[in-house]
Amino acid sequence: MMRIENGTVVGHDAMGPDYRVLTLKLPDVAPLAKPGQFIHLRLAQLHDAVLRRPFSIYRVDGNHLSILYKTVGRGTASMQTLRLNDTASVVGPLGNGFPLDLADSLTPVLVAGGYGVAPLYFLARKMTRRGILFIGGAKAADILLADEFRALDWEVQVATDDGSLGVKGLVTVALDAWLAASAPHTQPEFFACGPNGMLKAVGDRAIGGNQKAWLSLDRHMGCGVGACLACVQKVRLSGQETLARVCKDGPIFEARDVIWEN
Template sequence: MLSVDSRLDPLLKRPFSLHRFVSGDLQFLYRVVGKATSILKEKKPGDIMELIGPLGNGFPLNQAGKVNPVLVAGGMGIAPLVALAEKVAKQEPFFFYGARSADELLCLDELDSIGIVPVVSTDDGTAGRKGFVTELVDEFLTKHHSSDLYSIYACGPKPMLAALSGVAKKHKVKAYMALEESMACGVGACLGCVIKTVDGYKRVCKEGPVFSFDDIMW
């Protein structure tokens, strides 16, 4: 939870994923969408900001047996997945990446430096396959499927994650999804970020943001 300004406006800290740790630096990757991110864009080296973190959980990686990770990013959902790709690089991960258009595909050089060439889709067909990234994952699992060989790790817009959840269910593959909800406190106190799960309401900031796909009531 990052406070972009010491003044009262914007009052609330904003949630951001941990993008990468490089040479002792913590990196964020963000898209300018409103007030806080516009202020962030004007920051200069040496400016001081307050943050609380890390908060919440992460992707569960300690699974028994050989599992090939299938990473799926939609739009800014790429932010937490580059570090994950780096972490699981030895497990020969597959990487699927969907964006609205070619100019919104980020981090391709970073992925390349880890030895990953993502399978890409764009809504307008300006790069990779025209269509949704979930279709690519569905095709991939249809071709290569063996239920205990793959585990999906995904981050992106909720409609994409909901569709991916259907794909995971169809192929009986485990899938873990990092959700985005509006957050006020970020530490479990305000209940502003709750989602409905099979075990009742859960706070995305505290019990999440990563949930198993079959826990979420889409």
């Protein structure tokens, strides 16, 4: 079930130098939201834009729903001007979300690229058990929410391209070291959100280890509800190649179902 409603801005705060958290009061949408789902946002400040902008849900607290964003284009630049009590139109929650019914024998292993950590934090808060988060970014300032995960009693391992925090290199460097050390006594199930290369790398490890990986895909979207067929992804379902709508059939796909091209 999705809804449309005008949300009132109840919080809009910086998270480090490059990121912001926007919190909207959404009494209809917020209580329906599940980790891995997203909202489609329309701003009065961007009234001439014909497409809404999709954002992963970072946290839900009662009627309040938050997204975590980085200023990367015209849409997010005008979002920065939102002040308390401004309103924004929201369609959501959209998409399928992460599965939450994890077997007792499995350890949740979360893998985030930069602010792809946002939906994973929502997931960790909804999970009844602790796991481990691997988070990678270009530099220390791109590593978000590590302390919040630790506050939930999760283990956190960090990798940065420039070595300014955690191990130097891609997040898979940290992940591979941990997998090699813990393989005999842990059964991981992966949940990942980040760039395509990272998602594929996590998926390949899961397939190689005969484990599951739930990947959050990001594609340019049109309608957000499965009508326009702009954001399709080639997938394999029950052995058949087909096109899935990332906005409606996803954005979460199991690694085995995704057919990566190029």
